[in-house]
Amino acid sequence: MVAQVHHTHFTPLSHNRCSMARFTKNEEKRMQVHKTLLALAATLVMTMACGGSDTPAWPPVPTVIAHRGASALRPEHTLAAYQKAIDDGANLIEPDLVITQDGVLVARHENAIAILNNDGSVREATTDVVDRPEFAARKTTKTIDGTAITGWFVEDFTLAELKTLRARERIPAIRPANVAYNGQFEVPTLQEVIDLAKAQSAAKGRTIGVIPETKHPSFFQSIGKPLEPALLAVLAKNGWNSKDAPVYVQSFEVANLKALRKQSSVRLVQLLSNSGRPYDFAAAGNTQTYADMATAAGLKEIATYANVVGAHKDLVIPVKDGALGTPTALVKDAHALNLAVHIWTLRPENAFLPAAYKKAPTTDNTVRGDSVGEIQVFLKAGVDGFFTDDSGVGRLAVDSLK
Numbered sequence: 001m002v003a004q005v006h007h008t009h010f011t012p013l014s015h016n017r018c019s020m021a022r023f024t025k026n027e028e029k030r031m032q033v034h035k036t037l038l039a040l041a042a043t044l045v046m047t048m049a050c051g052g053s054d055t056p057a058w059p060p061v062p063t064v065i066a067h068r069g070a071s072a073l074r075p076e077h078t079l080a081a082y083q084k085a086i087d088d089g090a091n092l093i094e095p096d097l098v099i100t101q102d103g104v105l106v107a108r109h110e111n112a113i114a115i116l117n118n119d120g121s122v123r124e125a126t127t128d129v130v131d132r133p134e135f136a137a138r139k140t141t142k143t144i145d146g147t148a149i150t151g152w153f154v155e156d157f158t159l160a161e162l163k164t165l166r167a168r169e170r171i172p173a174i175r176p177a178n179v180a181y182n183g184q185f186e187v188p189t190l191q192e193v194i195d196l197a198k199a200q201s202a203a204k205g206r207t208i209g210v211i212p213e214t215k216h217p218s219f220f221q222s223i224g225k226p227l228e229p230a231l232l233a234v235l236a237k238n239g240w241n242s243k244d245a246p247v248y249v250q251s252f253e254v255a256n257l258k259a260l261r262k263q264s265s266v267r268l269v270q271l272l273s274n275s276g277r278p279y280d281f282a283a284a285g286n287t288q289t290y291a292d293m294a295t296a297a298g299l300k301e302i303a304t305y306a307n308v309v310g311a312h313k314d315l316v317i318p319v320k321d322g323a324l325g326t327p328t329a330l331v332k333d334a335h336a337l338n339l340a341v342h343i344w345t346l347r348p349e350n351a352f353l354p355a356a357y358k359k360a361p362t363t364d365n366t367v368r369g370d371s372v373g374e375i376q377v378f379l380k381a382g383v384d385g386f387f388t389d390d391s392g393v394g395r396l397a398v399d400s401l402k
Contacts, residue, residue, distance in 0.1 A: 058207050058246065059091045063385030064394040065211060066090035067345050068109060072389035075167040075178055076126065077107040078185035079196055086200045089395030092209045092248070094387065095193045098216075099225050104159040105190040105234060109170065111144065111216060113187075115151040127152075127165040128183060135161070144219055145279045155225060162187050174351050174365050190234050197246070198238075209246035213271070217256040218280050228256055232264060241266055250310055253280040261305040269342065270302045274312035290315075296333045303337040308384075313343045317381055322355030324374070327381045335382070344387035346375050346394070372397045 069081025070088060082093045095107035114125040116139075122130055129135055129152045138157070141150040154162065167185040169178035190212065197208045214227045231249065235241040243265040250269040251257050257268050270293070277289040292298050294315050302309060309330070316331060317324045334341050350358040351365035358369045371390070375397035378386060388394035 059209060059385070061340075061384050062379050062398050063091045063342070064089055064391055064398060065092045065094060065342060065385055065387045066391045067094055067347075067387040067389050068096065068107075069093060070389070070391055072175060072348055073178070075169045075181050075185060076109060077188070078167045078181075079188050079192060080181070080185050082188075082193060082196055083200070085391040086196075086204070086208055088390070088392035090208070090391035092211045092385075093193065093197060094211045094213065094250075095188070095190060096213045096215050097190060097227055097231065098154045099220060099227055099230060100157055100159045100162055101155055102158045103225065103230060105227065105230050106154060106159070106162065107188050107190065107193055108154055109215075111154045111219070112149050112151045113154055113165070115149055124170060125168050126170050127187065128168055129165055132165065144216055146282070155220070155223065159189070174349055176366060190231070191237075194234070194238050194240070201246075207246050209248070211248040211250060211269070213250040214253075214256060216279075217251060217253050218283060221256075228260055228263075232260075235264070235266060243267060248308065253278045255280045258305045267308065268306040269308040269310045270306040271310040271344075272312060272315060274314040294328075294330055296329070299330075299333050299337055299339060303339050306339070308340045308342055309334050310342045310344060310387075313346065313378065313386075316341070316343055316383060317378060319354045324354060324356070324377050331382045340384040341382070342385040342387065343378055343383050345389065346371060346378070346386050347389045348393050372400070376401050 066082065066085030068076035069078065070084035070090075071077075071081055074081035074084050077095060085093055096109050097105045098108050098111040099105055108126060110126075113127040114130045115123045117123045129138075135152065135157075138152050139150070140153070140156070141148055142153060143149075163186055165187060166183045167187060168182045169175055172179050194210055197210050201208045212231065214231065217227055220227050232241060235245070235247060239245070240247045241264050245266060248267045248269050249257075249260060250271050252271040252273065254270070257270060260266070261268060272290045272294055275290065277287070281288055288298075293302065294311065299309065311330060315328065317327050319325065331341050345352075347353070348368045348371040349365060350362060350367045350369050353369040353371065353374060355362070357371070357374045359367055361367065371388075371393050375386060375388070375394060379397065379401055386394065
């Protein structure tokens, strides 16, 4: 028997090292690709789980909200005021809503477009109706939310009649420069405000939203002109009657917001004053106050129907000895309930600022104080958005915050 000899192929050591090196480099590449794919997959899963996309969340936080437009620089609730606010960096523009005789929603701070004192002098006017003899007979006295008011009212004018009037500066003693714009601008409809927001969103490449407030909803309900059906109709017409639309609806009352929640998923804002109680509560004999609603228990109830608490700034940081004091628990409590917090209203003039933020001469209410400084204190307290009469000041406060 001849023994079989098995020949083993021998590879030089140097050749083995080269092969091993190539293997190691290739394996490292494959492992790196594998890790990258896993990371991408994980990101995709998280994005889908959170309902996210490559589109930045809207609105950006902190949110700059134009209170009646750039009302420190133009007569409030005019397309010119809204345009100025947009140009200066506002994320949201606010039209207060009232309704005409023929059922059209328009932007005015009150349904009274001119209010008279007992002696017949003008207390406040946002239009030139007092100088229009053809409408002199429309002057009347009405009780609005328990207060008797003499003047002229939107609901007594058709839209066509209202469009013949021209806007005026509401507080000329504090904003005398705005008087130069008196007589130039019409009263805009809600649809015109939405059209502006849409057009400017396209032109500027960023989303500009609208945050209307329903004014005196109980009163309008009592005269057979409820605001909410007309509002929902306008939102639906514009494809905005949904939770993802660039719109919020605000109210100081409660029942109308709860009713809206049953009809729409649009974002809702419960406004809270620093005194008193919602008028619908008062009318129904409900003694709960805005202060009660600002507690943890009150916020828990708000969270059942609203997305945002729109609080008077004093409810977030009260003024003490002329300066901003210690923040309350409102922001923390609201955030724990997934409620955002918007505050109102941060205005630039001495007339509206705590003593610590006024500028000399401090007795001159028209002088602009340190509004940026005031705003930034609230931003550091964690508010999600703020109403300002000057969006340029608001934008500066946000962009320069450290």
